[in-house]
Amino acid sequence: MNPLLQDWKTPFGIAPFDAISDDDFAPALEEALAEHNAEIAAIANDPAPATFANTVEALEAVGSALDKVLSVFYSVAGADSNPAREALQRDFSPKLSAHFSEISANKALFGRVNTVWEARDTIDLTDEQARVLKLTHLGFVRAGSALTGADEARMKEIKGRLAVLGTEFTQNLLSDERNWFMKLEEADLKGLPEFVIDNARAAGEEKEAGGPVVTLSRSLITPFLQFSSRRDLREKAFKAWEARGANGGETDNRAIAAETLALRKERAALLGYNSFSDYKLETEMAKTPAAVRDLLMQVWEPAKAQANADADVLTAMMHADGVNGDLAPWDWRYYAEKRRAQEHDLDEAALKPYFQLDRMIEASFACATKLFGLKFKPLDVPLYHADCRAWEVTRNGEHVAVFIGDYFARGSKRSGAWCSAMRSQAKFPKVQAPVVINVCNFAKGNPALLSYDDARTLFHEFGHALHQMLSNVTYESVSGTSVARDFVELPSQLYEHWLDVPEVLGEFATHAKTGEAMPREMLDKVLGAATFDMGFSTVEYVASALVDLAFHEGDPPADVMVKQREILDGLGMPAAITMRHASPHFAHVFSGDGYSSGYYSYMWSEVMDADAFEAFEEASGAFDPERAKALEEHILSTGGSRDAAELYIAFRGRLPGVEALLKGRGLKAA
Structure with a gap:
């Protein structure tokens, strides 16, 4: 028996990782797909009239074997990849896309779901059941279940190709991140805090480099950019970080990103939408690209103003160091860290x-x-x-x-x-x-x-x-x-x-060494510096969100880097700040559909989280029991069983404005 398909007799039904090998995944997937196909066919071909129980609820009950296989595989493939798992991902992506495309194209199945949907006002359903029915029907429609003929066939092709492209994008990015490192000689370590040196030595051991290295792991490259006084090495490391997915050759993601955008536009058009953004945002709280842009621009202008003012300060510090010319992206973190130490008397190495x-x-x-x-x-x-x-x-x-x-x-x-x-x-x-x-x-x-x-x-x-x-x-x-x-x-x-x-x-x-609590003076400094350099972090994030939105609103670009530059120039992007995620390594957007035309989501949610925490502060404080109970009851326990706006209003009594977010980031409204 394949361990992936057995009943797991482990504590709490955790996957038996010690019994699973890479050789088990492919045969388990084939068997699970066959089982799922049979389950779907039984629902679609049920001779009884369609009901919520025998159609919508029945869909909720099938696919358990497939869920088990995929949950284990994608957990290890993302967190502990190897050549065998990467090959399996390339094989699985089109296979799974075809499988789920067949389900959405099953006219008998969609007909039954549609029958239940049309009779919804005459059926006695709980609120959660009504929500599941709505989402199930909408999911079929948005997947193209109502398409026929050439449009239906083309939709299937598009979904299959997008699945392949997403996997290739992810694996190319992982390859670039895994293969680059910069060896540091002992002299290059001068001035670096002990924790950065320790991390560089540990990374060197993993890479078998015979000494300390800087890798493209954010937890190593960011502190290196903060503390290294070697501007030449900062530049080399930053440019490697920025170039992920854009180094030419087999791991270059630029053409993949362009093809992905074109296919998404075509997919949306087949379903009757003006743009992929219109399609994607229909089911979100924001609803429209205009609403997203309005929020982002309310934050962009004050963030840019703050960043430009900060850039002047950092440039002056750099010139005082005897470095002439303009502040560069590989300079920002270094001088910002120096400024933080001066203005807040806060030393990252001591902290x-x-x-x-x-x-x-x-x-x-x-x-x-x-x-x-x-x-x-x-x-x-x-x-x-x-x-x-x-x-x-x-x-x-x-x-x-x-x-x-x-x-x-x-x-x-x-x-x-x-x-x-x-x-x-x-x-x-x-x-x-x-x-x-x-x-x-x-x-x-x-x-x-x-x-x-x-x-x-x-x-x-x-x-x-x-x-x-x-x-x-x-x-x-x-x-x-x-x-x-x-x-x-x-x-x-x-x-x-x-x-x-x-x-x-x-x-x-x-x-870590003395076991003593952080001194109150240092604690006050940490909290006092909470909004330090917020212009920088807000600009690099919002720029990424605005590029993502623009990519999916208009016609797909032939060259994503040219289009990216046009968008940033139009926004007046500060010269010494780059997007948090440039297009060739923008995994949120191009590794799959998850955050495509949706990277703004973090800021949309931040409007709510800033307002929601104020609710605790307005009560008895961060651990107010009534607010905690309300948070669990109306948000954490409810999942997607109700509309998101309804859930937030149930918790807070109203929807929030952008004011709490700007206050929390220390930014002044434009």
């Missing part, structure tokens, strides 16, 4: 020992305990990599979830940080508790030390995990983070606020 990974994990757990009554107990179970660890999550002695953390950067892991569910919460067709994973890319050390931004990332991803763990719905399709894309970041970004609560830092920000 970092207070942010131990293990203590920050404890802090994220402790906040969840205080807010929601959750408790976390370590689990000794086989996982897919030795760096992973697991916890059982309980409340009042009852099992809630399994949480897995995979925190360290390695060459086999794609960049970034993410949360996924190997199993989502549901009550139908059987009760199942979630198994949730947070994946990060922190530098390894003994002990592992985080930057303040790293700690925010940890809290952010754990906010997503809470959304999965506290889900309490009937149907898996609306469970956990299965919500509008511009709502999904609300729980994660909101949870970041608890890192800034003085009592949290006071308890958990303890020195």
